Amino acid sequence: MKLKFIALAVCGCWLAFAHPVLAQQTERVPALREKVYGQLARAQEQADNGNLAEGLSILSDVAEKADSMNSYERAMMWNFYGFMHYEQGNTKQAINYFEKVVKESPIPESLQKSTLFSLAQLALSDGQFKRAIAFLGQWESLAEKTELSQAWVLKAQANYQAGDHRAALPLIDKAIAAADARQKTPDENWLILKRALHYELEQPKQVAKVMERLVADYSKPEYWLQLAGVYAQLEQDEKQLAVLEAAHQQSFVKKGSEWRQLAQAYYFNELPYKAAETMQEAIANGKVDASVDNLKFVAQAYTQAKEYEKAIGVYKKASARVEHGKFAAQIAQLYLTLDNNEKAVEYAKQALTKGDLDNEGNLYLAEGMALLNLKRYEQAVESFEQAGGREATQRQAKQWLKYAKSQHKQQQQMAKLQ
Structure with a gap:
């Protein structure tokens, strides 16, 4: 029997169910009589022209004589009913009629086989997961060994959607x-399903x-970036950075979140200068x-990269946009490191x-250290006294305070001698 197939996306796979183009019967199957053939052909013609209601009306006339029809003729009629109800978006009715097809016997094995597979897909799309698996079991008894993968995938999808992830994975x-x-x-969809199952099973x-397989076999930008994210989750920082750099070289890094991920990967891999430059570029x-x-x-x-001047420039931009003094405090510390004591004191006071x-x-x-370097000992003493009043810096401040006082005293003595 010659068939044409109408393919429709269902649950990430392709639904292909038999829409017969009426032709010669298969061996050992009752003949399709000319009168029935003509009526079914008219129904098909109406359906093909978009007149589904008229097609169903013609099939209704045919159905009134179902008792006088043979198994093959009834199967063909039910098949058309199923197809037309599917075209109207009535999946449940389509399933009911396609079930009638496979219950007729004898019918061509090709029709039985294609209808069972369509039933499994329709049941899956309708959320009837157990029925989908049952239809696939029937289909497997007719399928060639090389075709069984289709059933395994659909069964995996059915179990996944039913929440039975452990049954779906094998x-x-x-x-x-x-x-x-x-x-x-x-x-590709098989690998995506496998990935989803491992994710749900927290693996x-x-x-x-x-x-890694998706990257190797399909190399889509999102797969590179998702792989980098998984490596980050596994704390495999070097692998994460290697994948992100490869993605960047292929111009896959586009979104802001992806640029941040790349910059952070440089930072965590102890490449702070590249981290800063990457974020600056972004x-x-x-x-x-x-x-x-x-x-x-x-x-x-x-x-972190010891690029203190550059760090100060960026901290100043940030400080200008906030009310707190935290960034000004960082600037003061950096100026002290650069031995720019005047600026260190200025930003300490600002903070x-x-x-x-x-x-x-x-x-x-x-601030006290910068004032010491500027030989402003009296002010340094005041700063160290303030530091000594804080528990966290009390011990350290005590030592610096003693030194500052001695320097201040010496400064006073020198002033008297002069």
Whole structure:
């Protein structure tokens, strides 16, 4: 029997069910009489022209004589009913009529086989997962060995959607293994389903392996970036960075979140300068906003890379956009490191004026050290006394205070001698 197939996307796979073009009967199957053939052909013609209601009306006339029809003729009639109800979006009715097809006997094996597979797909799309699996069981008894992967995939999908992830996993594994044995690339959707199952079963190492396969076989930008994310979850920082760099070289890094991920990967792999420069590039290109948080990251990365002047420049931009003095305090510390004591004192005072600091004691210590370097000992004593009043810096401040007082006393004595 000659068939044409109408393919429709259902649950990530393709639904192909028989829409017969009436022709000669199969051996050992009752003949399709000319009168019935003519009526079914008219119904098909109406359906093909978009007149489904008229097609159903013609089939209704045919159905009144169902008792006088043979099994093949009735199967063909039910098949058309099923197809037309599916075209109207009535999946449940379509399933009912396609079931009638396979209950007729004898009918061509090709019709029985294609209808059972369509029933499984329709049941799956309608949320009838157990029925889908049952239809597939019947289909498997007719299928060739090379076709069984289709059933394993659909059964895996049915179990996945039913929430039985452990039952679904070995089925999709069998389908993938069968493709590998034939040296064929497994269908992309099969790998996606396997990835989803490992994710649901909280198996990140297996998720990474599937993502590696997707990258190797299909190399889509999102797969590279998702693989990097899985490596990050597994704390495999070097692998994460290697994948992100490869993705960047292929121009796959486009979104702001992806640029941030790349910059953070550099930072965690102890490449702070590249981290800062990557984020700066992303800001300059408009990929990410010059937000306070992003500026803070850049400044911290430059600081870690000992690029203090660059860090100060970025901290100043961030400080101008906030009311607290935390960034000004960082600037003061960096100026002290650069031995720019005047600026260190200036920004220490600015930070103290703004307030809301994480550790005032440390800032008073930094201010006191800068004042010592400037030989402004009396002011240094005041700063160290302030630091000594904070528990976290009390011990350290005590030592510096003693030194500052001695220097101040010596300074006074020298002034008297002069």
